[in-house]
Amino acid sequence: MWNKFTLRVKITILTAATLTAMCACLTAISIYNTSIFYDPVLFMTGNRQPIGIIGIEHSGVPYNIGGDENIEIIDEIFIGSRNTFITLSITSSALIILAGTALSYIIAGSTLKPLKNLAEKIEEIDENNLNEQIETTSNGDEVARLAKSFNKMLEKLGQAFENKKLFAINAAHELKTPLTTMSAVIDVLYMDEKPNTQDCMEVIDEVKENIKQLRILVQDLLTFNYELDDDLCEEIQLDLLFEKIIEDLSDSINEKNISVSINGNMTLTGEKNLLERAFANIVQNAVKYNKTGGTINVLIHDNAIIVEDSGIGLPEESIPQIFDPFYCVDRSRSRKLGGVGLGLSIAKQILDKHGMGIAVSSEQGKGTKFIVNSH
Numbered sequence: 001m002w003n004k005f006t007l008r009v010k011i012t013i014l015t016a017a018t019l020t021a022m023c024a025c026l027t028a029i030s031i032y033n034t035s036i037f038y039d040p041v042l043f044m045t046g047n048r049q050p051i052g053i054i055g056i057e058h059s060g061v062p063y064n065i066g067g068d069e070n071i072e073i074i075d076e077i078f079i080g081s082r083n084t085f086i087t088l089s090i091t092s093s094a095l096i097i098l099a100g101t102a103l104s105y106i107i108a109g110s111t112l113k114p115l116k117n118l119a120e121k122i123e124e125i126d127e128n129n130l131n132e133q134i135e136t137t138s139n140g141d142e143v144a145r146l147a148k149s150f151n152k153m154l155e156k157l158g159q160a161f162e163n164k165k166l167f168a169i170n171a172a173h174e175l176k177t178p179l180t181t182m183s184a185v186i187d188v189l190y191m192d193e194k195p196n197t198q199d200c201m202e203v204i205d206e207v208k209e210n211i212k213q214l215r216i217l218v219q220d221l222l223t224f225n226y227e228l229d230d231d232l233c234e235e236i237q238l239d240l241l242f243e244k245i246i247e248d249l250s251d252s253i254n255e256k257n258i259s260v261s262i263n264g265n266m267t268l269t270g271e272k273n274l275l276e277r278a279f280a281n282i283v284q285n286a287v288k289y290n291k292t293g294g295t296i297n298v299l300i301h302d303n304a305i306i307v308e309d310s311g312i313g314l315p316e317e318s319i320p321q322i323f324d325p326f327y328c329v330d331r332s333r334s335r336k337l338g339g340v341g342l343g344l345s346i347a348k349q350i351l352d353k354h355g356m357g358i359a360v361s362s363e364q365g366k367g368t369k370f371i372v373n374s375h
């Protein structure tokens with residue numbers, strides 16, 4: 001029942017209850033105080049049973065100050081004025097309670113009005129007007145603070161929404177590229193009235209290559225929404241994991257004559273396939289963007305995993321965006337090397353899900369260092 005009331009009504013009820021309790025106490029105290037004044041007088045006039053709201057007992061011998069008639073008149077005057085006082089006290093208390101309740105209803109209404117306005121404006125917000133901000137006043141009251149916090153949240157939501165939109169556009173674009181290529185080579189084959197086996201094989205190879213790219217891309221996209229499965233988590237020896245990654249990349253490593261070292265070891269708990277993917281992406285980049293005859297050093301110690309290469313390095317302005325999905329320093333170069341700018345963002349996602357952080361430091365022309373903290 002109580003929860004169904006509006007905040008305004010609740011404040012009014014609480015104020016009325018407080019006022020009633022305070023007025024009742026004050027009235028009772030003042031009536032009691034009058035009895036302290038009146039009772040001795042009544043007692044002196046011979047009335048042995050002084051009237052007291054609280055009922056004070058007096059003891060002693062009755063003392064008559066005049067004749068019986070005078071006593072009765074004095075009694076009447078005192079009792080009458082005392083009763084009037086009690087009536088007046090109770091009536092004025094009731095009036096004060098009524099006036100206070102009405103006033104608190106009005107004040108609560110005007111105080112809560114900005115909150116009501118804020119609620120109405122919040123209700124108007126949907127995904128189409130996330131960029132709109134709620135009006136805030138310059139005063140520092142709670143409502144202004146609430147409006148400012150809400151605006152900040154709107155900003156973050158708007159940004160997240162924009163990122164999702166951009167992600168979808170980029171994903172669609174990347175999916176479109178191999179599809180367009182496949183469609184084009186098949187069209188060319190159709191135009192040839194009598195294609196020979198060689199032509200057909202070339203088209204099949206091209207289609208196979210593009211399907212492979214699509215598969216990788218779809219797999220990458222799925223990883224973004226993947227939730228960790230506790231049942232698949234296990235203890236992983238990182239030195240063995242890195243040895244396997246290097247082994248898998250040995251062709252490219254040998255081709256560029258890169259020397260690799262792995263030092264230290266650590267046990268991690270997580271989904272092996274995912275963690276292998278995250279670290280493989282980092283090492284693969286260290287190979288892809290390395291120079292011929294370069295080096296890659298993997299250092300595992302003090303809860304940190306460092307992958308350092310002697311490659312081309314990163315321009316300073318690219319560093320803050322390096323983990324953004326589909327970000328490439330040089331798109332055509334990445335494409336030639338078989339990347340679309342998802343490798344590092346996937347690595348970051350996976351590490352995030354395992355409660356790990358990743359940071360990068362780099363110097364253009366000298367090399368890049370990725371530091372993963374396992375906490």
Ligand code: ADP
Nearest residue numbers: 285289313328329334339340341342343344368
């Ligand atoms: P890509 O698929 O293009 O490699 P990534 O997300 O893995 O995408 O990397 C994003 C960009 O960061 C790449 O385009 C590349 O320019 C740059 N990058 C990543 N790792 C390195 C590295 N070790 N050295 C130099 N540049 C790197």
